[in-house]
Amino acid sequence: DAGITQSPRHKVTETGTPVTLRCHQTENHRYMYWYRQDPGHGLRLIHYSYGVKDTDKGEVSDGYSVSRSKTEDFLLTLESATSSQTSVYFCAISGTEREQYFGPGTRLTVT
């Protein structure tokens, strides 16, 4: 497996609280991505990064922010979690603009 870890792996939080998910890679890949996966919608891109401090929005970015201060870490923050953000979140990395390798995922439940 590509060296990608996500933390936490599971989280239950209350509506209105801030939440930060972490993606860590040991592959020194340039590109990093955050997705959410929901039944009936498949994988949807939230934000992505093409270098340190270089990020851009994806298809479903509202309510999410990201930061990348080091090559190996990409953080996803929900400033004020809502029930609609209950989902499974996957981080992915890519050395080029081609194949992606996914982390194990974080299951987030907002009550």
Next chain:
Amino acid sequence: QKEVEQNSGPLSVPEGAIASLNCTYSDRVSQSFFWYRQYSGKSPELIMSIYSNGDKEDGRFTAQLNKASQYVSLLIRDSQPSDSATYLCAGRDSSGGSYIPTFGRGTSLIVHP
């Protein structure tokens, strides 16, 4: 309408048969395509990539790309129950000047003994 479309299935095939998974794409999607396999409760894993028109074989898997008809397919020969999973087709949306990955919703494959 998504830029990459897949039939959600499930596609059910008997063990030993050929499973054929299909995907169509729009003009916005570039000519790089990928197939991922996702077991229930697990993360997607890359199984095939294809960039050129035609066929690409890797073991029991064959990816086919037809640019004229804008479809990409994955054939799994000698299907095994362990192939039962959801298969995601992905391409790259190049309309914004950079290459944004875009996924279909996935096709569920069931291989029964």
